[in-house]
Amino acid sequence: MAIARASKRRRISPPESPLSTQPLLYDGLASRASGWNLEQQYEQRPREQKKVSESTRLPIKTAEGRIERLASPESEQETVESSFGSDGEDASDTQETEVEERSVEIPVRQQVIEAKEELARIGTLLGENPEEHIGGFRKIAEIGASPNATVKQLALATQLAVYKDIIPGYRIRPLGELDSSEKVSKEVRKLRSFEQALVTNYQNYIKEVAKCAKSSGDSSSGDKASIATVAISCACTLLLAVPHFNFRSELIQILVDKLSTRNRDGDFVKCLETLEKLFREDDDGNPSLDGVTQLSKLIKARDYRIDESVLNTFLHLRLLSEFSSRGSQNRIDKTDSTDARKVKFKKEFRTKKYRKILKERKAVEKEFQEADAIVSHEERDRLQAETLKIVFVTYFRILKTRVPNLTGAVLEGLAKYAHLINQDFFGDLLETLKGVISSASFEDSTPGEPEDDTQDVPENPTSQHDPLRSTLLSTTTAFTLLEGQDAARSASALHLDLSFFTTHLYKTLHSFALNPDIELSSKTLRLPDPHAPSSQPTTTTNNKVNLKTPSVLLLRALSSILLPRSVPPLRVAAFVKQLSICSLHLPEKSAQAVLGLLLQVMKVHGRKVAALWNTEERKGDGVFDALRGDVEGSNPFASTVWEGELLRCHYVPAVREAVKGMERLVREIK
Template sequence: MTELSSAYTIRILPIDCLPKFHFLDLFQKMLKTFLCLRIKEVEVKKDTEDINKPKKFMTFKEKRKTLSRMQRKWKKAEEKLERELLEAEASESTERKLKLHTETLNIVFVTYFRILKKAQRSPLLPSVLEGLAKFAHLINVEFFDDLLVVLHTLIESGDLSYRESLHCVQTAFHILSGQGDVLNIDPMKFYTHLYKTLFKLHAGATNEGVEILLQCLDVMLTKRRKQVSQQRALAFIKRLCTLALHVLPNSSIGILATNRILMQTFPKTDLLLDNESQGSGVFLPELDEPEYCNAQNTALWELHALRRHYHPVVQRFAAHLIAGAPSEGSEALKPELSRRSAAELFETYSMAAMTFNPPVKSSSSKRKSEVLQGDSFLNEDLNQLIKRHCSEVATHLPLDFTKYLKTSLR
């Protein structure tokens, strides 16, 4: 026993020698676990409806026709027992599920609101904004006004990254598209913020933010089509086409797919495809107000540049939009492109793996042989030209130098 204790001694290190643990990283990961919660009010209602749906039992006439007296007696006792079990299971499961979901959401929202109120410059804020964007449809209506004010204050502060500001916009419109429809709240300041900051996206580090942008545009313009004016839709379509020129191909595809949906949702925006249309005022591309930039007086010339893009899917979308986004005909999209959402197309044609999608077709062997033959002909003509030129020059040079040229050209 003494030998073991002497062989295995425990060494206690001072606190300064221990590795430093980043508690903020731990807290961020803890907050991100909230995103894995599958709590949706609609699904809970569907479950309760399915559970509470009464089971169909045999009528007395059916029993008398098909069953004997003893069988009817056993059937009656069996059905009574089944009714009692169903009532017990239904009441217990629905009550437990609703109670558990309510308690869980209360804890989640208390955590989020506490960080928003007391630690707005904390590195935990991105996880909070992402969580609010996911569970915004479950927030109580009483908190809508205060929450929208906080989100707008965060955007105006300038302390957020572009991705975080997109999460703020996404949360605000998720709130307004659900129970917030009954409230008299004008979200124009969020439209203006997104419109004036679109050009912060590019083919570099902010390219991944395009996915959140596509989700924001779907909630802001497509799902709120009745609250969106034609001028606002025209301005966004024009600026999105300009943005599609300087982002990666998957982002361009997602943006053009969004413009396709907007042009079908707002049919009068096809005037942007007409070069001869006239209106009052001059288009002001540098103005940050989508309602007053006179977008009706411009045209989507960017589509002609995108039609010459090196990516075939971008070319296809540009040609489709130039034709007016038809649903039939030669310029209509294939089902694998038309039935997918903009976010799905962004993921499908992602270049994160540093590969071309679709892959580049290799040239045929016949084409390669033609190229090689052409190169050989060029090399022969070039060698003959050099030899002839050297022979002409050699007549005017000494004999020793001419011998040197001949030996070097062999």
């Protein structure tokens, strides 16, 4: 069967398009289609998509312990975009507002933790390699500018620890024009750049510490007071750790400013102890000179209205034990010694080349000494001489001004420095001491007069002086001035008369014997007298001059008067009789001390006063007058030491033994 062939389909034409009826328009579109940019039109077409906002907030820790990251609210972004346009100022204001909002939203505890971590990281980098991370000082200072008080304290303490570790053992001098223009190696240039950057940042740190320390003692603001305490502690630590480095005067000024205040708090005591330790451990002499100079200016600027403990810091200077010359308020006398003579050496032949080498070697050694801050003995003596002159000027001004609360401290200081005082200064000083004793005697003789209400009330009533104590200190100072020297030659050459001090002490022996506080010092703990007037301070608060009791000062003064071998017999006999009477009224320890002094007097002047123990060997006629002001005119040989019979019955065994030993010595002399 043959296969049938498929019929051929006829092609049907498509329907006519409207364009076909307009051949001219179709031709125009086809010719313009090649210039169309369809991709640009698609790119500029608006799109609808969800905006994804990136959170700029720090993660927080919730109360349950989970750490969550907060997303920025879309409403805030829409408000900011609608309120501000594309202006640059509006954008910057927006960023500042967002930063402030973020800083406020961060909890205080989280800020402190983050500051600790950042400070620890920067401090570690600076400790490992400070030359490569010198910018860390600026970053720590920026962290310290935080309004948070805790963060500021942490920044100050961190800078203190870093500077203590990296400050070199020498003083960095500023670079001059010659140093900047000369050619140096890369290592030297790098080291100079680091040193100058270190000094600049250190100076800024000292300024910040001084600014913070001004709020010390301000009870109205707790945060400022706590920051000031940390700042003062940093200044004290730096002054003791690196006293050789730059800006030492600025550190001392911070401490001196605190000592000028009336509030004696913990910061005041810390500054005081720091200066005392600085004076004791000063091997150079420059720190002590700076400290004494600034303290002297402070005392004069405050018109001597300071705490006496500030003046007592002079007693911790090393020149008390090291300085050998003598001085006054305007000059220093060098001691002539045989060591100053030049020792003659045999001249050694040296070639010109060898002399040149020695000269260069000396120049190099001198540079090394300057770099190592080695101070020669001559330079240290010069610095200590300047310090001593400033101390004497301050003491003499206070004595001339007659400041009551500082008189005792000045007298104690002069007694300490007596071996360093020039003999030409003795005359003026003794006249001043006589004036102090006269004024003290006048105050003691008129205790019952009512005080004038118009007088100024002292700033620190607890530091008012005791007239009897001032008398003892003046007498002790006057006799200490001649100790360690040729007293006879000095007195004859300068026409010094110490009889005024001897007579005044003789007249006040009975007052000291009847003083109930003769064995009490400023450190003695006891209850105040309930019968004392409320308007007058008790005796315990008066004893603020030094730590020595009046009994100790009395024995020192008596030893200076009675123990020298050139004392006349009448003076020795008068004092022996008066002290025997006073020992009946003294407390047991003071009575033992007085009898011990009499035993020493008997060993030195036994033959002069042995007649006082024997009624058959009386050398004088008349009656003994114990209240007579004149020592030699009291007629002591007209009496006997009958007080020994009463002291034999004393309730203290040591007193009874002392009396028996003294009488045994008298029998041996005969």
